[in-house]
Amino acid sequence: MNSAPALTRQHILDLLENVKDPEVPVISVRELGVLRDVEMSDGKVFVTITPTYTGCPAMDTMREDIVKELHNAGIMDVEVKQILSPSWTTDWISDAGKAKLKAYGIAPPEKTADIRALKGELPVVPCPQCGSKDTVMVSAFGSTACKALWKCNTCLEPFDQFKCL
Amino acid sequence: MKMTQQEALFQYCLRRGDDNLILSHRLSEWCGHGPQLEEDIALTNRALDLIGQARNYLQYAGEVEGKGRSEDDLAYMRKERDFVNVKLVELHNGDYAYTMARNFLYDAWHLPLQQALMKSADTQLAAIAGKAVKEVTYQLKTSADWMIRFGDGTEESHQRAQTALHALWTYTGELFTTDEVEAVLQKAGIVPDMAPIKAAFDAKVDAVLAEATLKRPADGFMMSGGRQGKHSEHMGFLLAEMQYLQRAYPGATW
Numbered sequence: 001m002n003s004a005p006a007l008t009r010q011h012i013l014d015l016l017e018n019v020k021d022p023e024v025p026v027i028s029v030r031e032l033g034v035l036r037d038v039e040m041s042d043g044k045v046f047v048t049i050t051p052t053y054t055g056c057p058a059m060d061t062m063r064e065d066i067v068k069e070l071h072n073a074g075i076m077d078v079e080v081k082q083i084l085s086p087s088w089t090t091d092w093i094s095d096a097g098k099a100k101l102k103a104y105g106i107a108p109p110e111k112t113a114d115i116r117a118l119k120g121e122l123p124v125v126p127c128p129q130c131g132s133k134d135t136v137m138v139s140a141f142g143s144t145a146c147k148a149l150w151k152c153n154t155c156l157e158p159f160d161q162f163k164c165l
Numbered sequence: 166m167k168m169t170q171q172e173a174l175f176q177y178c179l180r181r182g183d184d185n186l187i188l189s190h191r192l193s194e195w196c197g198h199g200p201q202l203e204e205d206i207a208l209t210n211r212a213l214d215l216i217g218q219a220r221n222y223l224q225y226a227g228e229v230e231g232k233g234r235s236e237d238d239l240a241y242m243r244k245e246r247d248f249v250n251v252k253l254v255e256l257h258n259g260d261y262a263y264t265m266a267r268n269f270l271y272d273a274w275h276l277p278l279q280q281a282l283m284k285s286a287d288t289q290l291a292a293i294a295g296k297a298v299k300e301v302t303y304q305l306k307t308s309a310d311w312m313i314r315f316g317d318g319t320e321e322s323h324q325r326a327q328t329a330l331h332a333l334w335t336y337t338g339e340l341f342t343t344d345e346v347e348a349v350l351q352k353a354g355i356v357p358d359m360a361p362i363k364a365a366f367d368a369k370v371d372a373v374l375a376e377a378t379l380k381r382p383a384d385g386f387m388m389s390g391g392r393q394g395k396h397s398e399h400m401g402f403l404l405a406e407m408q409y410l411q412r413a414y415p416g417a418t419w
Contacts, residue, residue: 051217051296053213053300054214054218054296054300055213055215055217055218055220056217083292084221084289084292084293085288085291085292085295085296086295087292087295087296088296138203139207140207141203141207141210141211142206145210145214149203149206165299
């Protein structure tokens with residue numbers, strides 16, 4: 001019997017690139033900053049994730065999708081651990097991830113250094129459709145825990161904004 | 166017999182978990198009934214944040230207790246007398262001003278409490294707080310905005326907000342009362358002294374109500390009993406609905 005080629009951490013990271021946010025299926029758990037670590041010990045794979053929002057129902061789906069993805073690749077001994085600290089911030093969304101959000105029609109979050117939205121001042125959020133800066137917040141809460149609802153006064157389209165956290 | 170630190174920590178996690186769980190359930194009742202779509206979404210989003218925090222606390226409570234009870238066991242299989250939330254969160258929803266005034270009073274207490282818990286000697290409580298504090302900041306901003314909008318709005322919105330504050334004020338005292346649970350944990354640096362939290366609550370409430378042109382009700386008789394499992398007449402109905410599925414079909418999953 002041939003022994004299987006040794007599994008590398010990079011191989012697992014590549015596989016996990018296929019696990020997307022179920023609510024925003026263009027961005028991977030790594031690009032989102034939810035995937036915190038991958039470790040291997042005695043042939044067992046430990047994947048560490050952290051929630052975006054504490055109540056986000058997508059977390060359970062992401063956890064199941066990670067296990068499924070690795071099982072499909074023949075990696076059966078998988079444990080997904082969840083940590084709360086350090087707590088997730090939108091700064092962990094990669095630049096490539098932010099570009100994908102924008103292309104998907106979601107205004108990406110600004111940097112937390114520019115945390116005006118949380119402090120009461122509204123940030124300038126350019127419309128992801130037409131780029132206009134003449135936009136207005138319709139609701140501080142949106143279709144998922146991580147988003148707020150905005151409207152563009154130029155192209156008149158509504159859009160989601162990924163809240164800065 | 167003196168309470169051990171483990172018993173106190175279990176009770177403390179239940180208190181934090183139950184406050185969030187019961188308020189979350191009340192807010193979820195607004196789903197499909199909000200005065201406008203955006204507000205409907207806002208309240209259910211807030212309910213989701215609170216249930217996430219409740220999950221963290223009840224999971225940890227189960228762990229600390231060490232008897233193998235899960236977050237679901239604690240949420241769905243306990244009796245009314247075993248719930249230790251404050252009465253404020255179990256009250257009916259009232260009108261929109263009443264719901265928002267309750268959210269505001271809760272948030273004005275919850276934010277400084279969570280900020281202080283970030284420095285807890287218990288790393289799990291500190292981690293839960295570090296996560297929650299971001300969400301609660303956002304929630305307090307929203308509920309404070311609504312108090313100002315109601316108070317400084319029309320005659321009717323002002324009057325409804327003021328009526329709500331008067332009705333709810335007697336339930337705020339319980340947020341700050343402490344007993345042996347806090348005493349044991351405070352000695353170990355696990356939970357904060359409530360005096361600075363009360364001061365932060367007072368300052369926030371005064372500032373927002375002043376801007377809203379609303380009057381702060383006078384402190385008088387304050388309700389109590391929730392922390393000891395003695396609840397109002399609203400609680401049984403709430404639990405009947407919240408626990409129905411797990412009571413009728415124990416262990417049901419989807």
